[in-house]
Amino acid sequence: MKSHFTFTKQQRSGIFLLVALIVAVQCVYFFVDFSTEEIESDSRRIAQFRAEIDSLRQVKLINSQPKIYPFNPNYITDYKGYKLGMSNEEIDRLHAFRTTNKWVNSAEEFQRVTKVSDTLLSEISPYFKFPEWVTNPKPKSTYSNSFSADSKPKTFAQKQDLNTASAAQLKRVYGIGEKLSERIVAYRTKYGEFVADAQLQDVYGLSPEVLDRVLNDFTVKTAKPIVKININTATIEQLVTIKYIDYEVANEIIEQRTLREGFKSLDELTKVKDFPVKKSEIIKLYLTIDK
Incomplete structure (x- = not known):
């Protein structure tokens, strides 16, 4: 033990110097202020970085939320309505309204049909997107001879030929x-005078609505007589002379006539294979059902 605590003069001086140095360092650390403006400046920059990171986190959180894109409220599905915050009853009211072939054309009408709250309507209505003809309807042109369902049909004498x-x-x-x-005049010139109003269906481009308006003002008054063919005695050669009936259809008509032991009405022709049903009104002009 004595060997561990016996020091030479030089060793004792070194130990004393080491202890003095330790005490001096402790005193300096305790009494001297090491804070500087540069450190404070760094602290402010760190605070700015932290604030920027927090704002980026908020932006990321907002972007991660589901986005609502413009949509037509008439086509809201159950899932879409749920995502928008609608209840099952509100969605069912909209679907029941649409099954009547009616359309929602405004935010007010949407609320009246679904009975959603004002708060929910204010949140989702800015995303409603209705068709162009609803949002910007074109002014209707007025025509002196325009025909509507409410106008009284003209008599035969009032119509033009x-x-x-x-x-x-x-x-x-x-x-x-x-x-x-x-085109109507050219058709009349090419194929001769109209024998019946139904022939207007042959003019390309005439929709059913426009056709009705034409026949409200015009009708066939002077027409050459039609030589009609008896459907129950006609031969294939006679049938193919009728427009829209070719040899295959004529042959099918003969076969059906045999199976039925004669046609009872001209409407039975629509059941013949490959018969041009859309042109049946015109074809009937040239046929008769006499037995």
Whole structure:
């Protein structure tokens, strides 16, 4: 033990110097202020970085939330309505309204149908996107000869003869422009006078609505007589002379006539294979059902 605590003079001086140095360092650390403006400046920069990181986290959180894109409220599905915050009853009311072939055309009408709250409506209505014809309806042009369902149909005497009408007269009908009016006159010139109003269906470009408006003002008054063919005695050669009936259809008509032991009405022709049903009104003009 004595060997561990016996020091030479030089060793004792070194130990004393080491202890003095330790005490001096402790005193300096305790009494001297090491804070500087540079450290404070770094602290402010760190605070700015932290604030920027927090703001970026907030932006990321907002972007991670589901986005609502413009949509037509008439096509809201159960899942879409749930995501928007609608209840099952509100969604069912909208679906029941749509099953009646009616459309929601405004935010107010949407609320009236679904009975959603004002708060929810204010949140989702800015995203409603309705068709262009609803948001920006075009002003309706007025025509003196326009035909509507409420107007009283003209009598036969009040109508003009379709076989003598000019293109200028036909053009006065709402929906008949210059091309359609000229097309009607060209058809009449090429195939001869109209024998019945149904032949207007052959004119290309005439929609059913426009056709009704034309026939409200025009009808066939002067027409050459039609030589009708008895469907129950006609031969294939006679049937193919009728427009829209070719040899295959004529042969099918003969076979059906044999199986049925004669047609009872011309409407039975629509059941014949490959029969041009859309042109049946025109074909019937040239047929009779006499037995």
